[in-house]
Amino acid sequence: MVKVVILGQGYVGSIFALGVERIKNGDLGYYGVPLANELPIKIEEIEIVGSYDVDKSKIGRSLYEVVKLYWDNNIPESLKSIVVRKGIHLRSLKNLPIEAEGLEDEMTLSEVVEKLIEEWKDLKAEVFINVCTTEASVPFESKEELIKAIEENNKERLTATQVYTYAIAKYAKEVGGAAFVNAIPTLIANDPAFVELAKESNLVIFGDDGATGATPLTADILSHLAQRNRYVKDIAQFNIGGNTDFLALTDKERNKSKEFTKSSIVKDILGYDAPHYIKPTGFLEPLGDKKFIAMHIEYVSFNGAVDELMITGRINDSPALAGLLVDLARLGKLAIERREFGTVYPVNAFYMKNPGPKEMGNIPRIIAYEKMRVWAGLNPKWF
Ligand SMILES: NC(=O)c1ccc[n+]([C@@H]2O[C@H](COP(=O)([O-])OP(=O)(O)OC[C@H]3O[C@@H](n4cnc5c(N)ncnc54)[C@H](O)[C@@H]3O)[C@@H](O)[C@H]2O)c1
Known part of the structure; x- marks a missing residue:
């Protein structure tokens, strides 16, 4: 499990919740899950035990009701037993x-951590x-600064993700292992x-x-050109x-963090910083979850010839990431079992736009895929 x-x-x-339950019910195959059911831990072993949100209209409702906001037919009954909690x-x-x-409306951050x-x-x-x-967030760089901010209840300095991670680390220490x-x-x-x-x-x-959408595709095209x-x-x-x-990304500060993770591929893969504009550009409600992506790359070939690539697409945003999460949940458990604590670059390099740790960069995803398989104990596919 x-x-x-x-x-x-x-x-x-x-x-993610809908897809996992549909797979368990035999309603859905494995397309969109990179490792399908190759891992020793099977997709059917994923059990969603909890859910957190801060949207007042979602807290206290069942996962079944929340999923209904995004999908309207054949929602598995199993989602009725999970209730969205306040985060x-x-x-x-x-x-x-x-x-x-949020929980911090009524208590200090240290108390929130203990409650969670x-x-x-x-x-x-x-x-x-x-x-x-x-x-919109600022990294801590030093563990002592992070702990100080929590202890001093510094709500301005910390973001929700930073406090969740701190709380999960404390939880992992107490119970012997967890993955984030x-x-x-x-x-x-x-x-x-x-x-x-x-x-x-x-x-x-x-x-x-x-790593979904146009960014990993750009990374692969850039490696093709670099090679x-x-x-x-x-x-x-x-x-x-x-x-x-x-809609959230129309906010400048939030967009900055997205732009940063997306842009890091250029220098990492090419070895030089080709001028680029890579960022989520706008909100257009009628497009819904099926975003419009476009890419234009200009490059110099032999004898000074200049070529141009132009790619456009309509991509369903959420299923792309949800499929990766089906692997990441299982790989997380695998890493806990192996006691590989800290961060795992071979996993990050394939699944993440900005793979940690900080000193490591992006590598072509076709290579990252093979390294990730080997880390997961699977045979490489084409090497
Ligand atoms: N392909 C993709 O969709 C893709 C790819 C890469 C990364 N992401 C990231 O995944 C995230 C989710 O995307 P989405 O399309 O599901 O967005 P969404 O707006 O539909 O969902 C975000 C949910 O998080 C809740 N929330 C916000 N702050 C919270 C907090 N502090 N604690 C608990 N819940 C909180 C919101 O109320 C909302 O229900 C985004 O940050 C996005 O950048 C998405």
């Missing part, structure tokens, strides 16, 4: 048209998946403060920011979507 807690019961969290808010939904509340740890012990939680709204999958851009696997804390707390961290020694002159890549994630 893999006991999973979802942090942020939005579009991705709901499609840590800390400005996560600031400036968004959503009424929010007790709840997780009851749930026997093992893997925590963070799919909260994108935050950070699918959002907040730097956690890339913040040495959290990696150090994880190592001494029996915590596995995967992160940061799930042929073509010189990339410039890259324009943008996304326009109509889900609340895109």
